[in-house]
Amino acid sequence: MPPKKNVSTPSSTSAAPSAAVATPISTPQTSHNVPSSNPISILEGIFKNYSQSTPQRTKLIDAFLGFLVITGVLQFVYCVVAGNYPFNAFLAGFSATVGQFVLTASLRIQSNPANKSEFASVSPERAFADFVFCSIILHLFCTNFIN
Amino acid sequence: MRLQLQSDMASRTAFLLFFVNLFVSWVSATPLTGGRVLAVIEEQYDSTKYSQFLMDLKGRGYDVKLEPAKKDTLSLFEHGEKVWDHVILFPPKFKGYGPALTPQKLLEFTKLGGNVLILTSPSSIPEQVRELARELDIGLPPKDYITVDHFNYDTVSKSEKHDVILANRPAVSPAVHNYFSGKQDDLIAFRGAGHTLGNGPLLVPLLTAPRTAYTYDSKEDFAYAQDPWAAGTQMQLVSAMQARNNARITLVGSVDMFSNEFFDMKVQKPGSTKPQKTANKEFCRDVAAWTFGEKGIVKVNSIKHYLSNEPNAPVNPNMYRIKNDVTFEIELSEYDIDRWVPFKVPSGDSLQLEFTMLDPYYRVPLLPSSTSSNATTFTTSFKIPDQHGVFAFRVNYKRPYITYIDEKYSVTVRHFAHDEYTRSWDISGAWVWIAGIAVTIIGWIGFCALWLWSAPAAAKVGVKKTQ
Numbered sequence: 001m002p003p004k005k006n007v008s009t010p011s012s013t014s015a016a017p018s019a020a021v022a023t024p025i026s027t028p029q030t031s032h033n034v035p036s037s038n039p040i041s042i043l044e045g046i047f048k049n050y051s052q053s054t055p056q057r058t059k060l061i062d063a064f065l066g067f068l069v070i071t072g073v074l075q076f077v078y079c080v081v082a083g084n085y086p087f088n089a090f091l092a093g094f095s096a097t098v099g100q101f102v103l104t105a106s107l108r109i110q111s112n113p114a115n116k117s118e119f120a121s122v123s124p125e126r127a128f129a130d131f132v133f134c135s136i137i138l139h140l141f142c143t144n145f146i147n
Numbered sequence: 148m149r150l151q152l153q154s155d156m157a158s159r160t161a162f163l164l165f166f167v168n169l170f171v172s173w174v175s176a177t178p179l180t181g182g183r184v185l186a187v188i189e190e191q192y193d194s195t196k197y198s199q200f201l202m203d204l205k206g207r208g209y210d211v212k213l214e215p216a217k218k219d220t221l222s223l224f225e226h227g228e229k230v231w232d233h234v235i236l237f238p239p240k241f242k243g244y245g246p247a248l249t250p251q252k253l254l255e256f257t258k259l260g261g262n263v264l265i266l267t268s269p270s271s272i273p274e275q276v277r278e279l280a281r282e283l284d285i286g287l288p289p290k291d292y293i294t295v296d297h298f299n300y301d302t303v304s305k306s307e308k309h310d311v312i313l314a315n316r317p318a319v320s321p322a323v324h325n326y327f328s329g330k331q332d333d334l335i336a337f338r339g340a341g342h343t344l345g346n347g348p349l350l351v352p353l354l355t356a357p358r359t360a361y362t363y364d365s366k367e368d369f370a371y372a373q374d375p376w377a378a379g380t381q382m383q384l385v386s387a388m389q390a391r392n393n394a395r396i397t398l399v400g401s402v403d404m405f406s407n408e409f410f411d412m413k414v415q416k417p418g419s420t421k422p423q424k425t426a427n428k429e430f431c432r433d434v435a436a437w438t439f440g441e442k443g444i445v446k447v448n449s450i451k452h453y454l455s456n457e458p459n460a461p462v463n464p465n466m467y468r469i470k471n472d473v474t475f476e477i478e479l480s481e482y483d484i485d486r487w488v489p490f491k492v493p494s495g496d497s498l499q500l501e502f503t504m505l506d507p508y509y510r511v512p513l514l515p516s517s518t519s520s521n522a523t524t525f526t527t528s529f530k531i532p533d534q535h536g537v538f539a540f541r542v543n544y545k546r547p548y549i550t551y552i553d554e555k556y557s558v559t560v561r562h563f564a565h566d567e568y569t570r571s572w573d574i575s576g577a578w579v580w581i582a583g584i585a586v587t588i589i590g591w592i593g594f595c596a597l598w599l600w601s602a603p604a605a606a607k608v609g610v611k612k613t614q
Contacts, residue, residue, distance in 0.1 A: 064594045086577040093580025
């Protein structure tokens with residue numbers, strides 16, 4: 001057990017400084033000084049920053065969130081345009097998407113390494129298990145409610 | 148052995164009783180509402196004056212008993228039950244009727260279902276009749292007021308006063324039942340006083356005065372009327388009140404209408420070429436027949452309601468569901484002199500069914516669907532409204548000249564049970580939201596798979612190292 005701890009900790013600590021070192025190097029030198037007035041380059045900077053520094057799983061969550069937003073907007077637009085006739089169906093469909101969005105956002109907060117200090121007692125595995133459990137309940141509820 | 152004997156005796160008495168019953172029912176082929184008629188008439192002479200009318204009643208199965216108005220033993224009731232089914236009051240010779248015929252007693256008599264036919268003459272309207280008329284909201288003229296008509300009088304009887312007026316039968320209306328219309332060129336001779344009707348909804352005119360008739364005080368010696376008491380078609384010659392229990396009180400302004408003299412009289416209107424016989428006999432028979440319940444009695448034979456779309460649905464269930472398709476049937480018969488005939492709704496009228504909870508939610512016409520030899524079935528189908536609660540099927544048909552129909556049957560209307568709603572996939576409008584749920588769930592499964600697959604590299608390194 002001790003060796004494992006010893007081995008694992010240096011690697012994580014070494015990774016963290018390297019990331020921390022990498023960001024300052026990229027930001028002040030290239031993007032901050034010269035083209036600060038150009039909005040496109042700012043957006044490019046944000047995108048680059050995001051794609052470089054965000055963990056793989058958080059990116060996955062973000063993609064899923066985006067997908068849910070699109071699905072939810074489509075359902076709502078349909079309701080506005082075509083009417084809410086089977087109202088329970090609208091509620092079920094829309095709340096399935098919204099609820100899934102909320103649960104996924106919660107997962108993102110809990111599993112984000114940046115928030116580790118706030119959720120000391122919640123490991124990423126535990127957060128994911130909670131997420132799966134709540135999602136299943138949500139799906140059961142919605143399929144039942146749409147009748 | 149003894150037991151057997153007893154049962155034998157019992158069966159024999161039952162057998163006998165059956166035959167006695169049969170005999171009784173055959174002998175008393177009485178009218179529907181009973182045949183015991185009390186005719187309050189003063190003298191023997193009077194009864195011969197009206198013998199045709201009274202004989203006609205007897206011929207139709209009535210047991211007519213003549214009694215003088217002041218007779219002490221005369222009573223309408225015995226042990227709280229009415230002794231007579233119908234009463235005819237002829238005008239008394241003296242001041243009034245005896246203590247048996249006070250207005251209160253007469254009203255009590257009608258409360259028990261008895262019918263009253265009141266005949267008056269201008270010279271003798273007793274106080275009892277005035278009081279009764281006041282209670283019924285019928286305005287009787289003062290003593291010695293008579294009705295005359297200088298355009299529709301009888302030229303044959305050569306009366307200077309023009310007091311034998313000739314009235315036409317009431318016009319046929321498409322909206323009401325016509326029991327008094329007869330032939331349209333019939334003339335009815337009338338000598339007496341008209342009366343006015345109040346606003347009571349139970350009052351109906353049977354014979355209305357001609358347009359040019361008026362009532363005035365005959366004791367004043369004027370060649371014309373200074374101050375007519377009532378005039379024109381607002382004045383009624385014969386009118387009736389049908390109480391809420393369907394008992395009928397008919398008031399006739401002229402007793403002479405019912406006399407043999409008027410039955411056989413030939414009359415002629417001014418301007419017409421030849422005299423014609425009066426229709427008094429037929430009209431008086433109509434009046435008496437209607438008053439005594441030989442006509443205009445409507446009976447509800449049966450009421451059925453059931454689910455329209457299910458062939459084996461129970462009849463008259465206590466409960467329906469909202470939006471059920473329901474059929475309602477009511478079978479009606481009408482009594483016509485001596486038998487039940489199919490009831491017909493006049494062409495200008497409509498029999499309606501109400502589906503009510505405090506207020507009618509629906510009021511739909513009931514249409515005749517089938518007719519048997521003595522009844523008509525009226526049917527309607529409708530969809531129960533989207534409202535649960537205790538509803539009532541109600542047929543409220545109250546029309547002049549016929550007995551009132553007011554039938555009410557409550558049913559419970561429940562809402563959908565949870566498994567009776569339409570499934571969402573049967574509604575095309577819900578398909579988008581079904582797709583929304585499906586996409587969300589599929590997306591979630593894919594997300595979970597990707598999540599598990601893309602475990603962070605750091606953890607993997609750790610696991611590898613330990614192994």
